[in-house]
Amino acid sequence: MTAPLLSIQDIGVRFGGIVALDGINIDVEPGAIHAIIGPNGAGKSTLINVVTGIYTAGQGSVTFAGQTLNRLKPHDICRLGIARTFQNTELFGEMTALENVMIGAHRSGGYGPFVAATHGFGFAAAESRMRAEAMDLLELVGIAEDAAMLAGALPFGKQRRLELARALATRPRMLLLDEPAAGLRAAEIEALNNILLDLRARRGLTILLIDHVMALVLKISDRVTVLNFGRKIAEGLPAEVRANPDVIKAYLGERAANAIAS
Amino acid sequence: MTGKTLLFAVTGIGLFFALPHMLADFQLFQVCLIAVTALIALGLTVVTGLAGQVSLAQAAFVGIGGYGAAILATRWGVPLWAGIPLSGIVAAMAGFVLGQVTLRVSGHYLALATMAVTAIVQLAFIHMDDITGGAAGMPVPSFEIGGRALTSGGELYYVIVPTTAVLFLIVGNIIRSRFGRAFAATRQSEIAVAAMGVDVLRYKALAFAGSAFLGAVGGGLLAPLASYLDPMQFGIPQSIYYMAIAVVGGLRSPAGAIIGAVVFILIPEFLQAFQSYLGLVFALLLLGFIVLWPNGLSGLIFRRPGARWWGGAAR
Ligand SMILES: Nc1ncnc2c1ncn2[C@@H]1O[C@H](COP(=O)(O)OP(=O)(O)OP(=O)(O)O)[C@@H](O)[C@H]1O
Ligand SMILES: [Mg+2]
Numbered sequence: 334m335t336a337p338l339l340s341i342q343d344i345g346v347r348f349g350g351i352v353a354l355d356g357i358n359i360d361v362e363p364g365a366i367h368a369i370i371g372p373n374g375a376g377k378s379t380l381i382n383v384v385t386g387i388y389t390a391g392q393g394s395v396t397f398a399g400q401t402l403n404r405l406k407p408h409d410i411c412r413l414g415i416a417r418t419f420q421n422t423e424l425f426g427e428m429t430a431l432e433n434v435m436i437g438a439h440r441s442g443g444y445g446p447f448v449a450a451t452h453g454f455g456f457a458a459a460e461s462r463m464r465a466e467a468m469d470l471l472e473l474v475g476i477a478e479d480a481a482m483l484a485g486a487l488p489f490g491k492q493r494r495l496e497l498a499r500a501l502a503t504r505p506r507m508l509l510l511d512e513p514a515a516g517l518r519a520a521e522i523e524a525l526n527n528i529l530l531d532l533r534a535r536r537g538l539t540i541l542l543i544d545h546v547m548a549l550v551l552k553i554s555d556r557v558t559v560l561n562f563g564r565k566i567a568e569g570l571p572a573e574v575r576a577n578p579d580v581i582k583a584y585l586g587e588r589a590a591n592a593i594a595s
Numbered sequence: 596m597t598g599k600t601l602l603f604a605v606t607g608i609g610l611f612f613a614l615p616h617m618l619a620d621f622q623l624f625q626v627c628l629i630a631v632t633a634l635i636a637l638g639l640t641v642v643t644g645l646a647g648q649v650s651l652a653q654a655a656f657v658g659i660g661g662y663g664a665a666i667l668a669t670r671w672g673v674p675l676w677a678g679i680p681l682s683g684i685v686a687a688m689a690g691f692v693l694g695q696v697t698l699r700v701s702g703h704y705l706a707l708a709t710m711a712v713t714a715i716v717q718l719a720f721i722h723m724d725d726i727t728g729g730a731a732g733m734p735v736p737s738f739e740i741g742g743r744a745l746t747s748g749g750e751l752y753y754v755i756v757p758t759t760a761v762l763f764l765i766v767g768n769i770i771r772s773r774f775g776r777a778f779a780a781t782r783q784s785e786i787a788v789a790a791m792g793v794d795v796l797r798y799k800a801l802a803f804a805g806s807a808f809l810g811a812v813g814g815g816l817l818a819p820l821a822s823y824l825d826p827m828q829f830g831i832p833q834s835i836y837y838m839a840i841a842v843v844g845g846l847r848s849p850a851g852a853i854i855g856a857v858v859f860i861l862i863p864e865f866l867q868a869f870q871s872y873l874g875l876v877f878a879l880l881l882l883g884f885i886v887l888w889p890n891g892l893s894g895l896i897f898r899r900p901g902a903r904w905w906g907g908a909a910r
Contacts, residue, residue, distance in 0.1 A: 385790060407789040408790075408791075408793055408794045411791060411792035416790070423786055423790075425779070425784060425787065425788075426783060427779070427783055428776070428779065428783070435773070435776060436776055436793075439773050439776065439777050439791060440792045442773040444773070449769050449772035449773065450769055452772070456772070502791075503791055503792055
């Protein structure tokens with residue numbers, strides 16, 4: 334077995350009296366598409382926020398490519414190669430779609446403050462390279478025609494795709510996607526799934542994917558972890574998880590589970 | 596360089612050399628005053644308009660620039676042309692340190708914290724009376740360059756206007772670069788920009804440093820123009836005055852700082868009869884713009900979405 338790229342060990346998070354995560358262990362293999370599913374309030378977003386340094390865990394640790402992330406700031410974690418999207422989208426609403434993606438490419442911009450202040454040698458070339466790179470990513474997620482639109486004015490489905498393009502612009506090794514399929518139509522979900530499979534195949538990206546509707550993610554995931562009330566209740570191949578009685582119970586309630594079992 | 600920028604540059608330089616022949620010395624003095632005020636307001640365009648951090652510390656940095664340059668000149672004989680940029684650098688460092696408070700405070704609380712800085716710095720000017728002259732203030736030595744003392748508005752014009760123009764160009768360039776985008780993104784979503792690898796605290800502190808530098812250089816150039824410094828020129832009302840200029844002109848673009856400065860410097864000329872109500876006029880202007888036209892005059896004038904740098908540039 335290869336060493337996991339991302340290793341979440343015994344993570345616990347409390348908000349006042351609420352235990353949002355309770356001793357969670359998850360290993361994500363390099364090159365995997367790993368799904369985390371669970372009903373509302375299960376702690377899925379909290380887990381992503383711990384990994385990306387937005388929340389501090391009360392217990393446990395996270396390691397990425399052998400490095401401990403615990404004390405790192407969100408920007409440091411991004412620089413190690415982890416990019417993310419947000420459940421309720423966090424775009425730069427007053428900027429165009431293209432500019433949003435160019436922010437993702439900020440760190441690989443290739444010119445310093447002096448060149449920026451003077452628009453001197455290399456400025457135009459570096460800017461047009463950033464622009465072209467951002468345009469390619471918009472193309473990849475299928476919203477190139479909206480490049481000049483203000484991000485805040487885009488419909489929700491496109492905003493989600495823009496977030497994906499912006500995350501990719503940071504040139505990550507791993508993507509954390511918080512419910513990328515929420516609010517999308519069936520055809521859009523199909524397109525998204527293809528993009529994710531393609532990213533894995535062509536760029537070798539490792540993807541951690543959150544959703545609360547099972548059917549969507551099971552199709553493309555290699556491995557699935559199920560959370561409920563902050564605990565891991567099941568983990569395994571999609572087919573195994575789908576058949577797990579605890580999972581059915583968590584999703585459908587006790588009575589339905591019994592109905593299916595009998 | 597495109598044809599348009601070339602035309603712009605030629606017109607600007609032509610106007611620069613033509614104005615001294617067209618205007619009286621008193622009017623050139625006012626042009627200088629407008630330029631210096633615009634430079635100070637430009638600091639607020641950067642920190643508040645671009646990076647989204649409300650600052651009511653601008654008068655403190657203006658004071659540091661003015662007193663700093665004047666004290667360096669009277670005590671150590673450093674000429675103003677060197678003392679002004681030096682004071683600017685010191686103010687920038689102070690601004691960077693002040694920017695660290697944004698780790699803990701934002702919004703209204705940041706406004707209050709920066710206001711407190713203005714009050715503290717003003718108290719320092721009053722109480723360090725052996726070097727600042729205390730409440731009575733101190734005279735400013737004249738601006739000497741190449742053995743020549745520049746005293747009148749018409750003479751200082753040749754220093755103040757080009758310095759202002761160069762700093763506006765630099766700020767405009769930075770706004771239209773990856774750094775400007777990172778500042779604007781910080782204003783719009785700190786959580787998202789951090790997830791893009793941008794060190795949010797560092798950028799906010801840099802924005803404060805930049806605004807402090809611009810404020811201090813503005814203050815340093817204002818000093819020989821005013822020829823006398825006293826602590827009452829650098830209090831909380833002045834911080835609010837500079838913010839009002841930036842807001843009325845339009846916080847989102849460097850052009851707004853110029854427009855605001857023109858309006859606020861020229862209005863008193865047209866309202867000679869209402870001198871005692873000036874404070875009220877300014878307050879009403881500020882209130883009216885915040886409520887009715889939050890993008891300021893530049894937002895009203897440059898509505899064309901393509902007018903990036905002069906119009907909605909710093910978004
Ligand atoms: N910042 C916070 N402050 C207080 N409580 C929080 C905070 N963030 C999350 N919680 C609580 O932690 C629990 C887990 O929330 P989380 O957002 O991680 O769930 P989720 O699995 O992402 O749910 P959903 O499917 O609704 O997005 C919930 O009870 C939630 O109310
Ligand atoms: Mg969630």
